[in-house]
Amino acid sequence: MSGFHKIIFKNTSMFAVSQLIGIGARLICNKVAAVLIGPAGIGVLGLIDNILRLIHGVTNFGIASSSVREIALLDNEKEQSNEKSGRLIKIVYKWAIFTGVLGVMGLVLFSKQVSLVVFQTDTKYLWVIGLSSYFLFNSISSIRLAVLQAKKKVKKIVLYNIFSTVISAVISIVAYYIYGIDGIIPAIVISTISNFLLSIYFTKSIAVSEVKIAANQVFKEGLPIAKLGLLLSTSAVFGQLCFYIIRWYLIEYHSYEILGVYQVGNTFLVGYIGLVFAAMSNDFYPRLCNFEEDKEQFDALVNDQTELALLVVVPAILVLYVMAPYLIPILYSNEFLDVLLILKIGLISVVLKAIAWPIGFIALIKGNKALFLKQNLLSNSVNVIGSLIGFYYFGLLGLGIAMVVMFLVYGVYTYVTVVRYYNFKYRKDTLHIMLASLLLCLLVLSVFLVYEFKGFNLVLAVIASFSMLYSFFKLRHRLIK
Known part of the structure; x- marks a missing residue:
């Protein structure tokens, strides 16, 4: 450790x-x-x-x-x-x-x-x-x-x-x-x-x-x-530019009101939950630069950051699932309740981002400009294509699905490339936390096959409580060592 x-x-x-x-x-x-x-x-x-x-x-x-x-x-x-x-x-x-x-x-x-x-x-x-x-x-x-x-x-x-x-x-x-x-x-x-x-x-x-x-x-x-x-x-x-295309499409073929709902969805996914990553990157990025030539320490820091990101983000996401139907009218108004259609699937994308985000810095810090550019071009391309197709077929729900697909494709591609070019490896402990996080996500998605995402959901509340306890004990174990 x-x-x-x-x-x-x-x-x-x-x-x-x-x-x-x-x-x-x-x-x-x-x-x-x-x-x-x-x-x-x-x-x-x-x-x-x-x-x-x-x-x-x-x-x-x-x-x-x-x-x-x-x-x-x-x-x-x-x-x-x-x-x-x-x-x-x-x-x-x-x-x-x-x-x-x-x-x-x-x-x-x-x-x-x-x-x-x-x-x-x-x-x-x-x-x-x-x-x-x-x-x-x-x-x-x-x-x-x-x-x-x-x-x-x-x-x-x-x-x-x-x-x-x-x-x-x-x-x-x-x-x-x-x-x-x-x-x-x-x-x-x-x-x-x-x-x-x-x-x-x-x-x-x-x-x-x-x-x-x-x-x-x-x-x-x-x-x-x-x-x-x-x-x-x-x-x-x-x-x-990709985000502009999505916004232009929503205005051109629908309305400013739909654009406003999409904007609020982004605010939740990027503005609120995304602040977790903003808080981490202020320290993680420059600190990782310090270990560019020390592979053991470099990989250890990426693993530790991945663990901490997941242990913080996953319970936050699950709590938001429980509270979102009540938060939207309080924070905005009933006119924005359609945001729940984006969040229903879209919130899972933040968990995938917590996995992909730390390894996304590796190519940048190692000076591999072409690889870093490919990673980001791929993710944004998937986002815009997925959003337009998803919205056409599934409405606002499709925008949430597009975000999940984007981070899934980005995460897999980035992991394959950093393993290939830098022989990066996850520790067993990190893999266990990743697996537990993904299983919780699958459990949440299975709940939505049975229940609507409108009011209080006891099953989601139980899953969120379990996630908080799991994160608490995992963090406690790591911090007292």
């Missing part, structure tokens, strides 16, 4: 605190949004978010993600690591401004087209131009947060996340209350400026080189990071 469980659990617990506060703030914000702007407004919000992420993916070169790896690796060097790290941080800060300006120019250039897509009219292009400032402020804050992650400044990241989420929620609620749907863009812009100021504050103690660096040197020394980042960016852009 490796010794990473305590470290992972401690740091994940710290991040979990911020994520729980974040969930609370989002729950309140989403409830207010559901009442004040309704399903159509939430659909518009999801579409704007999708477009912003798409343009950001094209223009940011993935600098934030790739810089985490490079700065974390530099910190492993004993000699002159501080000097090299400070210089690299200064370079990525300058790249952040450059990529942010590119994003501004991109949205301004296509402002009328974006206005037409989002608002069904090009007359609101000035609103879209105002929204372009998002890219500059977001680019800078993203890079600075990446530096904190690479430096493993856990407490500062936690505090940033707490303040960022709470302030953004307050800003959004006020904007929706005063302006309704028209408050969406002002809320995004003001929240982004707030996050920018917070990132400046929390990174002010990070050492940055005082040596003047010429523009051509900034470009030359930052180019390797940009090349790796471009790969991550390509993957992110393709993913957002």
